[in-house]
Amino acid sequence: MFLLIMVLMPQKFTIYFTLGCIFIIGSFFSLKGPHIQFTDMTSKERLPFIVGFIGSMVGTLYVSMVLALSYYAISNFLGGSTGMKILSSNSISSILKCFGRRH
Numbered sequence: 001m002f003l004l005i006m007v008l009m010p011q012k013f014t015i016y017f018t019l020g021c022i023f024i025i026g027s028f029f030s031l032k033g034p035h036i037q038f039t040d041m042t043s044k045e046r047l048p049f050i051v052g053f054i055g056s057m058v059g060t061l062y063v064s065m066v067l068a069l070s071y072y073a074i075s076n077f078l079g080g081s082t083g084m085k086i087l088s089s090n091s092i093s094s095i096l097k098c099f100g101r102r103h
Contacts, residue, residue, distance in 0.1 A: 014064035021057050 029037045041050045075084045 010064050011068055014060050017060055018057050021053070 031037075032040070040046065071084070074087060075081055079086070
């Protein structure tokens with residue numbers, strides 16, 4: 001079910017993923033205290049991991065918005081939903097041909 005939501009509704013996945021990450025970080029702030037948690041997160045050993053964590057949240061939001069915007073633009077300017085179906089089926093078959101599979 002989770003993968004189905006992730007594939008069919010990426011915006012919903014993005015919202016839940018980002019809110020979950022914010023709640024996890026917020027729970028650590030409330031358990032340890034804001035000052036101690038912030039100094040732990042910005043320590044030299046943990047800084048690359050927290051940058052990667054926040055970067056993945058920002059990247060997920062960005063990619064989801066770009067996908068939604070591109071879907072909107074393609075569906076409105078290139079023949080509507082029929083054009084989108086043709087474009088997506090051609091894209092999928094081209095990708096599958098690259099990996100040696102037939103569609």
